[in-house]
Every structure is written in structure tokens, then in C-alpha cells.
Amino acid sequence: MESDKSDKSVVQTPLSVTDQMGRRVTVPFPPRRIVSLVPSQTELLFDLGLGNRVVGVTKFCIHPQEARTKAEVIGGTKNFNFDKIAELQPDLVIGNKEENYQAGIEELAAKYPVWMSDISNLDEALQMIKRLGFIVGAKAAADAMAEKIELSFSELASSVPANPGTAAYFIWRKPYMVAAPGTFIDDMLQRAGLRNVFADLSRYPEISAGQLAAAAPERILLSSEPYPFAEKHLAEFQQICPAARVKIVDGELFSWYGSRLQHSARYFQQLL
Known part of the structure; x- marks a missing residue:
């Protein structure tokens, strides 16, 4: 119309x-x-x-x-x-x-x-x-x-593993900020089959490198927005958590809650 x-x-x-x-x-x-x-x-x-x-x-x-x-x-x-x-x-x-x-x-x-x-x-x-x-x-x-x-x-839910992997989702650098429970991003993480390692925090808390190392997530997801994380930042996080899989992700598909959601579930399947 x-x-x-x-x-x-x-x-x-x-x-x-x-x-x-x-x-x-x-x-x-x-x-x-x-x-x-x-x-x-x-x-x-x-x-x-x-x-x-x-x-x-x-x-x-x-x-x-x-x-x-x-x-x-x-x-x-x-x-x-x-x-x-x-x-x-x-x-x-x-x-x-x-x-x-x-x-x-x-x-x-x-x-x-x-x-x-x-x-x-x-x-x-x-x-x-x-x-x-x-x-x-x-x-x-x-x-x-x-x-x-x-x-x-619904189709995504049928394909995610029964035992969720652990993840930390970063939205900012200097200071480090993550998405925690109470956010749309956290709901997307859960639907993608991931458990937020900062589940004891809320909203968008600042965290330290020490807190990240202690949480030891299996995956570290660096969002493309609002902070423009890029390939040059991967080594920085890999040094903090050597065993983690560190990846740049499309922040719009994790945080835009309008018509872009038509593409999010498929993206999560391919990503994870």
C-alpha cells in the first residue's frame, strides 16, 4: 500500500x-x-x-x-x-x-x-x-x-542442539560492553542455541578483560554495530580467551527487530 x-x-x-x-x-x-x-x-x-x-x-x-x-x-x-x-x-x-x-x-x-x-x-x-x-x-x-x-x-528451534554452547556478545570496546539478559540480543542468542555467559548481569554492562577470561565463553561474538568491530580486533579477544572461537557477526541480524528478522534465523543457522 x-x-x-x-x-x-x-x-x-x-x-x-x-x-x-x-x-x-x-x-x-x-x-x-x-x-x-x-x-x-x-x-x-x-x-x-x-x-x-x-x-x-x-x-x-x-x-x-x-x-x-x-x-x-x-x-x-x-x-x-x-x-x-x-x-x-x-x-x-x-x-x-x-x-x-x-x-x-x-x-x-x-x-x-x-x-x-x-x-x-x-x-x-x-x-x-x-x-x-x-x-x-x-x-x-x-x-x-x-x-x-x-x-x-520455529524451524531454527528444531535444529539447535539440546545442550547450548556458551557465548559472550560484545557491542562496544573501550570500555568493553556486552549484551546481557533483558535485551533483544540475549533473546536472539538463546534462540540460536547459545547460553550467555554473563547471565548474572543485565542489559548492557561494562566488563573487564579479567571477567571475560573468568567466564571462558566457547564463542566470542563481536557485533558489527554499534561499535564497528572488524577483523583487526579478533586477536585482542583471542589473547584474552585462547580457547574461544572469536567471530565478527552481523549486528543488524541480532538486534534489528523489524522486517530484517526475516533473514535472522537462517543467518543463525549458517553462523552457528
Whole structure:
């Protein structure tokens, strides 16, 4: 379902919905001018055929490639340009509890309908895809996408070993930071058949080289984002844990919870 941004012929009616933070939001349905503050949800909107309704994105909305040329860049995920957003006159703003910042969201919510996602596992991601699809008028496509993703992970579950291997997943260097329980990445690790060696910690803790050596993971996964880990970093971690298998992994397939999930399960099978 694709329409020109300036198409005023679409009749809109108020739609009252609840977002994933439990907030009640009234959205003009279907929305014609959408600002997305979340890269994975920007990609989702384009993949649902709604690219022409996306008028604003962040500088981190790199997928699809044309997102930042077709839409106005309104800053980063944690520093919005409110003047640019006002010029765009959005009738729907889409944000995320973790990726955006509370003060900025509250300022936007005082002026525009703001629908927030809150995602820490696959089930919540699938719920977001279906609920957002309904809100933007692409319910059938979103439901089909969610079903496809759910099926791919069911197939993955049947192929993972009964005894999970151990892993540490790094998102940052200097200081070292890992993904621990309570994060979407940790849920992906479990579904890929891996047990997080930092299961006693939470969210994104800083750890030391000594803690990593003591945890002795079988695998050390270095994410391609947000820190740009590269081949040159492998030896650094191999020195700390000589017995571990150290590998650069596609961080988007572990942490983007929109339409990119269509490719994650197969990637995990090939990777692990």
C-alpha cells in the first residue's frame, strides 16, 4: 500500500490504539505523514510498501538505502531536530523506549500522535510488526511478514542442539560492553542455541578483560554495530580467551527487530 506523501484524497478517521508502553494514542487512520525515529522500524515501513508516507527519518535509518534521500533527516535517535519535525507536520511519529530518549518523546507527544514500541524478545517484535501494520493500514502484509518470521524461528528451534554452547556478545570496546539478559540480543542468542555467559548481569554492562577470561565463553561474538568491530580486533579477544572461537557477526541480524528478522534465523543457522 503506497501513496504519495502529499495525497490529501485519503479520508482519515481517528483510530484509538494502545502502544507497547501501555500509552493510549489517537492516530488519524490511515496516517499520511509518518516520522520514524527507529532505524529497524523505518525499514519495516518501507518493506510494508509505505515508503512514500515516511516523511522523516533519523541519520541512522540506513535501510533501505533511499530512506534518507526520500525523507527528511531529523537528527539522531537521541537528539531530534524539533524544528524540522514541525515543518514536516507528521500525523504519526513512531519511536522506541530504548532507542529514543524520554524527554524528546514527551515533547513530541505533546504535539503529535506518538506510538512507542518496547521490545526485548521475539514475541514482542512480532507483536510490534502486526500492531504497527494495523495502525498504518498494512495489516495483511504485516501479518504475513510476522507469520513468515515466526515460522523461520520455529524451524531454527528444531535444529539447535539440546545442550547450548556458551557465548559472550560484545557491542562496544573501550570500555568493553556486552549484551546481557533483558535485551533483544540475549533473546536472539538463546534462540540460536547459545547460553550467555554473563547471565548474572543485565542489559548492557561494562566488563573487564579479567571477567571475560573468568567466564571462558566457547564463542566470542563481536557485533558489527554499534561499535564497528572488524577483523583487526579478533586477536585482542583471542589473547584474552585462547580457547574461544572469536567471530565478527552481523549486528543488524541480532538486534534489528523489524522486517530484517526475516533473514535472522537462517543467518543463525549458517553462523552457528
